Amino acid sequence: MPEWFVINWPFVEWLSPSLLLILGGLLLPIFRGVVQKVFLLVVPTLALLAVLGTAAGTHASVQFLNMELILGRADSLSLVFAHVFAIMALVGAIYALHVHDAIQHMAGLIYAGSAMGVVFAGDLITLYVFWELMMLSSVWLIWRNRRAASLAAGFRYLMVHAVSGVLLLAGIVVYYAQVGSLSFNVIETGTPAFWLILLGFMINAAVPPLHAWLTDAYPEATVTGAVFLCAFTTKTAVYTLMRGFPETEILIWLGALMTLWGVTYAVLANNIRRLLAYHIVSQVGFMVAGIGLGTAMALNGSAAHAFTHILYKALLFMSAGAIIHMTGRAKLTELGGLYRAMPLTFLFYMIAAFSISAFPLTSGFVSKSMILEAYADHQAALVWLMLSLASAGTFLSVGLKLPWFAFLGRDTGLRPREAPTNMLLAMGIAAFFCIFIGVYPQWLYQLLPHQPVGYNAYTPGHVFWDLQLLSFVGLVFFLLLNFLAPKDRITLDTDWFYRVAAPRAVRFIHQRGTVAWRSLLAALRWPLRRIVSQAMRYHGPRGILARTWPTGSMVLWVAVLLTISLLLYYI
Amino acid sequence: MLVKLLDLLVHNASRLKGALLVAMAALIIADLLIPTGYDRFVWESWGGFGALFGALACLTLIGLAKGLGFGLVYRRDDYYEEELEPYRALDESSDQRNRTDT
Numbered sequence: 001m002p003e004w005f006v007i008n009w010p011f012v013e014w015l016s017p018s019l020l021l022i023l024g025g026l027l028l029p030i031f032r033g034v035v036q037k038v039f040l041l042v043v044p045t046l047a048l049l050a051v052l053g054t055a056a057g058t059h060a061s062v063q064f065l066n067m068e069l070i071l072g073r074a075d076s077l078s079l080v081f082a083h084v085f086a087i088m089a090l091v092g093a094i095y096a097l098h099v100h101d102a103i104q105h106m107a108g109l110i111y112a113g114s115a116m117g118v119v120f121a122g123d124l125i126t127l128y129v130f131w132e133l134m135m136l137s138s139v140w141l142i143w144r145n146r147r148a149a150s151l152a153a154g155f156r157y158l159m160v161h162a163v164s165g166v167l168l169l170a171g172i173v174v175y176y177a178q179v180g181s182l183s184f185n186v187i188e189t190g191t192p193a194f195w196l197i198l199l200g201f202m203i204n205a206a207v208p209p210l211h212a213w214l215t216d217a218y219p220e221a222t223v224t225g226a227v228f229l230c231a232f233t234t235k236t237a238v239y240t241l242m243r244g245f246p247e248t249e250i251l252i253w254l255g256a257l258m259t260l261w262g263v264t265y266a267v268l269a270n271n272i273r274r275l276l277a278y279h280i281v282s283q284v285g286f287m288v289a290g291i292g293l294g295t296a297m298a299l300n301g302s303a304a305h306a307f308t309h310i311l312y313k314a315l316l317f318m319s320a321g322a323i324i325h326m327t328g329r330a331k332l333t334e335l336g337g338l339y340r341a342m343p344l345t346f347l348f349y350m351i352a353a354f355s356i357s358a359f360p361l362t363s364g365f366v367s368k369s370m371i372l373e374a375y376a377d378h379q380a381a382l383v384w385l386m387l388s389l390a391s392a393g394t395f396l397s398v399g400l401k402l403p404w405f406a407f408l409g410r411d412t413g414l415r416p417r418e419a420p421t422n423m424l425l426a427m428g429i430a431a432f433f434c435i436f437i438g439v440y441p442q443w444l445y446q447l448l449p450h451q452p453v454g455y456n457a458y459t460p461g462h463v464f465w466d467l468q469l470l471s472f473v474g475l476v477f478f479l480l481l482n483f484l485a486p487k488d489r490i491t492l493d494t495d496w497f498y499r500v501a502a503p504r505a506v507r508f509i510h511q512r513g514t515v516a517w518r519s520l521l522a523a524l525r526w527p528l529r530r531i532v533s534q535a536m537r538y539h540g541p542r543g544i545l546a547r548t549w550p551t552g553s554m555v556l557w558v559a560v561l562l563t564i565s566l567l568l569y570y571i
Numbered sequence: 572m573l574v575k576l577l578d579l580l581v582h583n584a585s586r587l588k589g590a591l592l593v594a595m596a597a598l599i600i601a602d603l604l605i606p607t608g609y610d611r612f613v614w615e616s617w618g619g620f621g622a623l624f625g626a627l628a629c630l631t632l633i634g635l636a637k638g639l640g641f642g643l644v645y646r647r648d649d650y651y652e653e654e655l656e657p658y659r660a661l662d663e664s665s666d667q668r669n670r671t672d673t
Contacts, residue, residue: 146665148658267636268645339581343573376611384612392628408581461607461615468602468621469628471595476629484633490651492644499651 016060016072017050017086018120018130021113025137028109029102037097040105044090044112051086051116054079058122067182070122077303077449081119081239084307085112087433088231088314095318095426096224107140108228115232119239123182124172127240131168131204135161138233141225142217153220156495160213164203171196187244198245205237205288207254208261211281212495215265218280219273219330223321226273227426230280230317231310238287238306247294255292256386258285263393265493270331270486272320272402276313279356279398282390283309289387290371293378296450301370303448308355308363308437315352315430316398319345322419322427323406329414332402332486337411342418346407348427353403355434357395357470363437365466366444366457373455373462392473399470400477405486595622 015023024043031039056079059072074082089112096108114137117130135158142154175193176182187194199210206214214234218226245251262282269275283305290302322345323338324330339346355362358369368391375384418424437444445453477484538545580587603618614620 146661148655148662151658151661152655263632264636264639267632268640339577340574343577346577347573376609379611381612388624389628389632392625393632396629396632459608460605461609464598464602464605464607465615465621467598468595468619469625471591471598472622472625473629474591475595476626476633480633483637487640487645488648489640489645490648491640492646492650499654 015050016117016120017047017054017082018113018115018117019071020050021047021089021116022110022133023113025106025109025113028106036102036105040093040097040109041090043109044086044093047113047116048086048090051079051082054082061122067125068123069126070183071117071126072120073122074120075449076447076451077243078119078239080303080307080447080449081235082116083447084310085116085119085232085235088112088228088310089116091311091314091426091429092224092228092231094429095227095321095423097422098420099222099224101144103140104144104222104225107137107144108225110137111141111228111232115236118236122184124175124184125182127184128165128168128172131236132165134233134236135165138229141229142221144225145220145222147220150220150222153217156499157213157217159498160203160210164200166200167196167203168200171198171200184243186246189248198241198248201237201240201244202254203237204233205241205284206234206258206281207288208258208281209494211258211261212493214280215274215277215493216495218277219271223325226321227314227317230276230313234280234284235306235310238284238291238302241288241291242299242302246291246299248292251288251292252380252383253292255285255287255289256383256390258282258288259387259390260393261285263390263397265491266397267393267401267484268487268489268491269397270333270488270490272323272330272332272335272406273317275332275397275402276316276320279316279394280313282394283313283356285390286368286371286387289383290374293374293380295374295378297377297455298371298374300445300448300450300453300455301367301374304367304370304444305364307444307447308367308434311430311433311437312352312355312363315348315427315434316356318423318427318430319349319352320402322423325423326416326419327414331488332405333488335406335412335414336409337407338414338416339407341414341416342407344424345419345427346403348424348431349403349407351431351434353399355438357399358391358466359470360458360463360466361435361438363434363444365438365462366441367437369457369462369466370455388469392469395470395473396477400474401484401486404477404481598622 021043024039024046028036028039028043054072054074056074056076058070059074061068061070061072063069089109092108092112093105096105099105111134114130114133118127118134121127121130139154139158139161142150142157144150171193172182174191174196175187178191178193179188187197203210203213218229221229241251259282262278262280262285266275266278266282269278287302287305287309290298290305320330322342323335326342327335327338329335351362355364358364372384372387375387419427441457445455537543540546599619599622602621607615609615614624
């Protein structure tokens with residue numbers, strides 16, 4: 001960053017961009033009306049300026065309970081994520097400007113702030129605190145949609161992330177016991193702490209089979225909340241994986257699996273935001289695969305892809321959100337022919353769709369091809385082919401299927417107005433970055449962690465390969481158009497296991513268990529019952545020994561006894 | 572203006588289709604003639620392999636997805652409806668609020 005802009009005010013040392021956003025979020029409900037809206041824009045703007053002005057180094061370290069907490073570790077890796085988070089917080093705030101719901105605005109700012117807190121955290125305790133705060137603030141963006149489905153999805157989201165938090169905390173405790181330090185750097189492989197922390201991070205990165213929370217919850221979030229959600233949680237996990245687990249081989253295969261899992265399910269999706277959510281899984285797969293390979297080119301590629309992905313994915317969610325906001329419909333089977341009513345939204349959507357599909361001159365092309373190039377340099381043919389297959393699938397669903405069936409295709413008679421100005425402005429800013437980075441990739445490359453980058457995406461080989469791949473995917477799409485029409489169905493994913501299978505198993509065990517327990521108790525009581533019933537037989541109210549005897553018979557028997565004794569006397 | 576441009580494209584869809592097909596053919600010819608300069612994988616020196624791979628990849632994915640969908644994971648739209656029973660009151664109050672808003 002330019003030296004002339006380094007902020008050295010005394011209070012900035014502790015008021016890091018993350019705390020600025022969180023504090024702003026907490027203060028926001030004090031204001032009402034227009035002032036609140038202005039405040040909502042000012043806070044992320046200040047955070048963006050603070051990030052731009054952050055010099056590399058360690059800021060704001062605090063001694064707490066004999067531990068050194070570092071709130072501001074600013075190096076090239078954390079700064080590249082902080083930059084895009086700050087841009088995204090501002091874009092998200094602009095997009096949400098028309099919403100009259102202080103809780104959502106609060107949640108959005110605190111969520112963005114805690115995501116940035118994770119990125120700037122230099123030790124595991126700070127990381128953990130912000131990690132949990134991220135979960136607690138983001139769930140409100142789902143709940144505030146105020147539908148039954150959102151409430152239920154929000155609870156499931158909370159449960160899964162609670163598991164991730166517990167795994168992370170357990171890992172941190174084990175790590176501290178082992179190493180005696182809490183600083184967050186590359187974690188030594190193979191130890192229990194390694195696996196616990198890795199699992200915690202993998203849940204947040206939506207690595208299958210632990211990914212279903214994402215595709216379950218994001219489509220149920222509020223229109224504006226989903227824009228925040230799609231940017232932060234998975235990408236903080238990408239950052240933490242990149243910091244703690246580069247060159248972990250299992251991530252190569254899990255990443256490749258993610259890319260294919262996402263695109264396959266996206267082909268089947270009918271809800272537009274669920275389709276896009278599956279493509280988050282797929283795109284994060286590219287980043288995870290890059291981290292797994294761990295070469296300088298691959299890590300640069302993953303960081304660059306996280307940067308571009310946040311912007312084009314937010315743009316996709318913003319345009320999909322605009323459709324939902326203006327029509328009240330979210331299913332492809334209920335949409336169609338919107339391009340005349342919402343031409344700007346359509347244009348912005350297509351810019352994002354071309355970016356995610358990695359068309360030349362868009363941002364995805366300059367970042368995704370880096371990861372592929374890293375695998376090509378490594379001559380890892382299988383992974384390279386899997387990732388290329390996923391690239392084809394990305395264009396198929398996001399670049400062709402969704403726009404065709406929502407904006408073009410048959411006319412459903414929907415005539416909504418164009419989205420509100422603030423939404424269009426937010427989309428415009430994101431679209432600008434998608435094109436700008438594609439045309440001028442050096443701007444992004446100079447931010448990347450491993451310098452010098454020395455990579456040129458625009459070689460004839462890359463451009464030819466990419467254009468051929470994408471255009472022939474398009475050809476097959478139009479040839480099979482009828483076969484690809486969306487169906488009014490939902491798809492089961494691994495969330496089925498905790499939504500249906502687990503409750504069923506619990507019910508089954510409960511029923512069978514109750515029966516078995518009752519029979520066990522009955523078997524244990526049987527000897528006691530025998531003793532009691534025998535005692536009752538002789539000593540009970542009707543028992544022979546408890547019977548009352550008349551006085552007359554007593555006298556008779558005494559007389560008999562006396563007679564017998566008299567007779568015996570005479571014998 | 573944007574609407575007019577989009578309309579123009581939609582109305583000339585067949586011409587657009589023709590132009591795109593010509594461009595695709597030109598792309599393959601160009602790829603056959605111009606060497607890419609990469610030799611890390613064997614297919615990088617085959618001209619037009621990107622096109623073949625794109626078409627095959629698309630077919631593979633559609634086949635895989637549809638097989639998975641019809642074979643295993645497609646369910647009715649209201650499959651998870653039952654789990655929402657405890658929260659129904661929220662939908663009703665939201666609907667009521669929307670009605671009063673409009």
